[in-house]
Amino acid sequence: MDVVNIFLTSELGEGLEDFVHDQRRFTFDRLGAEGPKRLVEGPMWAFVDWVMPDLAGLEMCRRLRADPRTAEAHVTMVLEEDDPEDRRRALRAGADDYVIGPLTRTAVLDRVLALQSRTSERQATRRLELGALTIDMAALQARWNEVPVVLRPNEFRLLRFLAENPNRVLTREDLIAGLGKREPPIDERTVDVWVGRLRRAIKAAGGGNPLRTVRSLGYVFDLT
Amino acid sequence: MDVVNIFLTSELGEGLEDFVHDQRRFTFDRLGAEGPKRLVEGPMWAFVDWVMPDLAGLEMCRRLRADPRTAEAHVTMVLEEDDPEDRRRALRAGADDYVIGPLTRTAVLDRVLALQSRTSERQATRRLELGALTIDMAALQARWNEVPVVLRPNEFRLLRFLAENPNRVLTREDLIAGLGKREPPIDERTVDVWVGRLRRAIKAAGGGNPLRTVRSLGYVFDLT
DNA sequence: CAGGTGTGTGACGCGTTTGTGACTGGATTT
DNA sequence: AAATCCAGTCACAAACGCGTCACACACCTG
Numbered sequence: 198m199d200v201v202n203i204f205l206t207s208e209l210g211e212g213l214e215d216f217v218h219d220q221r222r223f224t225f226d227r228l229g230a231e232g233p234k235r236l237v238e239g240p241m242w243a244f245v246d247w248v249m250p251d252l253a254g255l256e257m258c259r260r261l262r263a264d265p266r267t268a269e270a271h272v273t274m275v276l277e278e279d280d281p282e283d284r285r286r287a288l289r290a291g292a293d294d295y296v297i298g299p300l301t302r303t304a305v306l307d308r309v310l311a312l313q314s315r316t317s318e319r320q321a322t323r324r325l326e327l328g329a330l331t332i333d334m335a336a337l338q339a340r341w342n343e344v345p346v347v348l349r350p351n352e353f354r355l356l357r358f359l360a361e362n363p364n365r366v367l368t369r370e371d372l373i374a375g376l377g378k379r380e381p382p383i384d385e386r387t388v389d390v391w392v393g394r395l396r397r398a399i400k401a402a403g404g405g406n407p408l409r410t411v412r413s414l415g416y417v418f419d420l421t
Numbered sequence: 422m423d424v425v426n427i428f429l430t431s432e433l434g435e436g437l438e439d440f441v442h443d444q445r446r447f448t449f450d451r452l453g454a455e456g457p458k459r460l461v462e463g464p465m466w467a468f469v470d471w472v473m474p475d476l477a478g479l480e481m482c483r484r485l486r487a488d489p490r491t492a493e494a495h496v497t498m499v500l501e502e503d504d505p506e507d508r509r510r511a512l513r514a515g516a517d518d519y520v521i522g523p524l525t526r527t528a529v530l531d532r533v534l535a536l537q538s539r540t541s542e543r544q545a546t547r548r549l550e551l552g553a554l555t556i557d558m559a560a561l562q563a564r565w566n567e568v569p570v571v572l573r574p575n576e577f578r579l580l581r582f583l584a585e586n587p588n589r590v591l592t593r594e595d596l597i598a599g600l601g602k603r604e605p606p607i608d609e610r611t612v613d614v615w616v617g618r619l620r621r622a623i624k625a626a627g628g629g630n631p632l633r634t635v636r637s638l639g640y641v642f643d644l645t
Numbered sequence: 646c647a648g649g650t651g652t653g654t655g656a657c658g659c660g661t662t663t664g665t666g667a668c669t670g671g672a673t674t675t
Numbered sequence: 676a677a678a679t680c681c682a683g684t685c686a687c688a689a690a691c692g693c694g695t696c697a698c699a700c701a702c703c704t705g
Binding site for chain 1: 661662665672673
């Protein structure tokens, strides 16, 4: 299910809790002066209160824009009343949008659903998630439960290819071809060594063994 | 309505007047040896003539870059003919771009519209914050925990480009293109030297090493 | 013109990666 | 049970890719 990450500042959305609507899970997270507590992937929405205890809402806007983790977030400013001058300043500080408070579940839904289609195009970052394992194609990095798996180039290619065809037996021939090795022709037994090395790397990161051997045929990436 | 501020040198664009196109107002302003007459906000384009009565166009480029008011402007050099040597020198002097003159309303439109999306992103983030590292686009300065990192121009451009695409493997080709180097074609191995120099500079400021090498592919700016 | 700075390049050396053959032990077949 | 097959693992050599250095050249400054 798609997850919509929503960041809130200070006491905004006091009564708001995670909820599910229309195939989407809305999760709420506190947003402090240091930015988001945890790093999330996918579309992000931030609702910034105009008045904050220790930091002006405008400054928070600028910080969100300056931080690459949240630079792509859709920032909505929550105003107490409809002051044209404040709206202008909010937009200039980097907000995409504004609502007149207080923030309610309905207000959040309206904003997010109205704009989701537009924003979802942005997140082109390719990424595979298979159980505890996530593979970030852009960063060329794999993680097992957030623990980085240190992989050599060939191992990464192998993992990627296996993960892209889960629950399907891939012969050694498939794997050699899938990694684009032709010259010189690779001995099929070499694949065994590749798999061994990959397994060891995942294990070193505290992971399990998602790679199952199918005797006399090849290997499978077992999903769940 | 969005305003696009365009600066012109000397007799360039003699017949050009303010006009409106596609929801944008284009305003033209003279650019003298002392820089722009008035201070403006928002995106700026400067068209610099190669030949000027009292000042060489190249020198004008450098001044624009040195002046914090115009350092972020998009500078287009206007050449009379397509001389590769002149192009090279124009780019080296700080120009982002060039056209073969004379300057017409159409040429201005084309340049500005083609590049606006890219540049407007840049304008939005005058400052990047990535963990201990902050990059000040306006001051052309980077700091690691408030300690200035002394960078040469090329190193700054490299750091900036890497930091603008964090957690993404950038090939040497990407980096060369990202720094806008085309003429003459740059040897890919030179990128290694750039990275080495950049790393050393960050280290000299007491910083860590946010630049990860991805063997046989390129480099990544690792966030967190 | 001399001195200084910034930058691209070729070359060298070292650590890493990787394909392979050999050995081992478990599984399968006869 | 013996014979056979097959996959896991190790050690090793060759190839590869990267970091670094010194140098040349262009440019700027005085």
